[in-house]
Amino acid sequence: MPDLVSLDVTDVRRRFSALDRGFAFFDGAGGTQTPDVVGDAIARSTREASANFGAPYATSHRAGATFEQAEAGAAAFLGCAPGEVTFGLNMTSLNFALSRTAGRTWAPGDELVVTALDHDANVAPWLELAHDLGLVVRVVPINPDTTLDLDGLRGVLSDRTRVVAFTAATNAVGTKTPIREISDLAHAAGALSWLDATHFAAHERIDVAALDVDVALCSTYKFCGPHLGLAYVREAVAAGWRPYKSRPSASTPTGRMLSTGTPPFEALAGLNATFGYLEEIGGLEAIERYERGLAEQFVATLPDGVTAYGLPGVEGRVPTFMVNVDGVPAATASRQLAERGYGVWSGDTWYSLGLYQSLGYEDGSLRVALSHYNTADEVTGLVAALAELGS
Numbered sequence: 357m358p359d360l361v362s363l364d365v366t367d368v369r370r371r372f373s374a375l376d377r378g379f380a381f382f383d384g385a386g387g388t389q390t391p392d393v394v395g396d397a398i399a400r401s402t403r404e405a406s407a408n409f410g411a412p413y414a415t416s417h418r419a420g421a422t423f424e425q426a427e428a429g430a431a432a433f434l435g436c437a438p439g440e441v442t443f444g445l446n447m448t449s450l451n452f453a454l455s456r457t458a459g460r461t462w463a464p465g466d467e468l469v470v471t472a473l474d475h476d477a478n479v480a481p482w483l484e485l486a487h488d489l490g491l492v493v494r495v496v497p498i499n500p501d502t503t504l505d506l507d508g509l510r511g512v513l514s515d516r517t518r519v520v521a522f523t524a525a526t527n528a529v530g531t532k533t534p535i536r537e538i539s540d541l542a543h544a545a546g547a548l549s550w551l552d553a554t555h556f557a558a559h560e561r562i563d564v565a566a567l568d569v570d571v572a573l574c575s576t577y578k579f580c581g582p583h584l585g586l587a588y589v590r591e592a593v594a595a596g597w598r599p600y601k602s603r604p605s606a607s608t609p610t611g612r613m614l615s616t617g618t619p620p621f622e623a624l625a626g627l628n629a630t631f632g633y634l635e636e637i638g639g640l641e642a643i644e645r646y647e648r649g650l651a652e653q654f655v656a657t658l659p660d661g662v663t664a665y666g667l668p669g670v671e672g673r674v675p676t677f678m679v680n681v682d683g684v685p686a687a688t689a690s691r692q693l694a695e696r697g698y699g700v701w702s703g704d705t706w707y708s709l710g711l712y713q714s715l716g717y718e719d720g721s722l723r724v725a726l727s728h729y730n731t732a733d734e735v736t737g738l739v740a741a742l743a744e745l746g747s
């Protein structure tokens with residue numbers, strides 16, 4: 357029996373100045389709070405390691421060490437080799453860049469598969485590529501309960517399919533997908549398995565090797581890190597790519613070949629502190645178990661008069677819920693919750709256009725995004741506040 361580390365939320369919260377102000381944040385899906393060590397590391401980097409690679413003195417050595425530590429930390433986080441990690445401004449820009457690189461050799465009539473569950477950051481890059489190269493886009497539909505329609509996926513795969521781009525979990529309603537099964541289907545069709553792990557990565561451990569995906573992307577500000585994009589590209593896949601790069605820049609390993617320009621050393625210093633923080637509090641395994649308890653509490657105590665969308669319980673999802681308070685427009689509810697000390701966003705599409713069309717709500721919706729730094733008392737207070745709004 358493995359030694360399961362449980363998360364000590366009091367210990368977690370004392371690490372965040374931002375959580376000491378009497379306001380409960382339920383908006384982690386749009387970006388989490390960051391522990392103080394992350395900001396400290398960023399500030400220290402600007403004081404002590406403000407240099408580029410390759411100079412024969414201490415500041416440059418420190419910048420290089422920061423970069424190497426970030427590659428190693430990100431590799432451990434994703435389950436790949438350090439040389440397969442690349443960094444960028446955010447997930448969206450990395451995805452535009454990598455999809456362009458992957459697609460350079462694709463021919464008119466080749467097919468791309470995207471899903472109706474995905475954030476547009478993993479749809480729009482493929483639509484634009486298809487527009488420019490004359491490719492055909494196939495969309496995998498979703499079932500009424502917001503799970504992905506796997507028969508629909510099987511139905512759109514063909515020997516012209518070049519990529520299956522899909523999400524690990526939706527940022528809007530929290531539904532997860534069977535990643536390994538989808539990867540296997542993609543590979544059986546001879547296509548790349550291209551995973552958006554941006555929402556999932558804050559809640560459960562990703563292991564790109566076990567999941568057998570070719571590309572995985574996420575954004576570190578979703579899991580208590582700085583604003584920074586992070587991607588894994590399988591070395592054997594990238595070996596066949598012609599990268600968009602400045603000619604004198606590195607050609608190996610894969611991750612460095614695919615990055616452009618000078619790395620964001622300050623953000624990487626913050627990321628190193630983020631990985632340290634996650635490790636100290638028990639890692640993603642402890643986070644997943646703790647968040648599940650909060651999610652069970654939320655589901656069990658949701659008051660009458662609140663409509664929840666998507667999967668009804670905690671199975672098959674991460675702890676992100678889309679709800680509406682009957683008779684109260686979402687924007688009004690969000691404002692009133694903020695006045696009571698609860699940070700809950702209202703939105704319309706949540707950038708998930710396929711899901712938005714199929715759920716069919718009109719006046720927007722609220723997204724209650726639980727994070728591992730939330731407490732049971734905060735959930736109790738939020739649920740009571742939701743009940744008052746509806747009464």
Ligand SMILES: Cc1ncc(COP(=O)(O)O)c(C=O)c1O
Binds near residue numbers: 386448525585
């Ligand atoms: C599931 C998902 N994918 C992609 C993105 C885009 O991430 P970024 O803002 O880092 O480009 C987001 C952002 O909210 C997201 O939630």
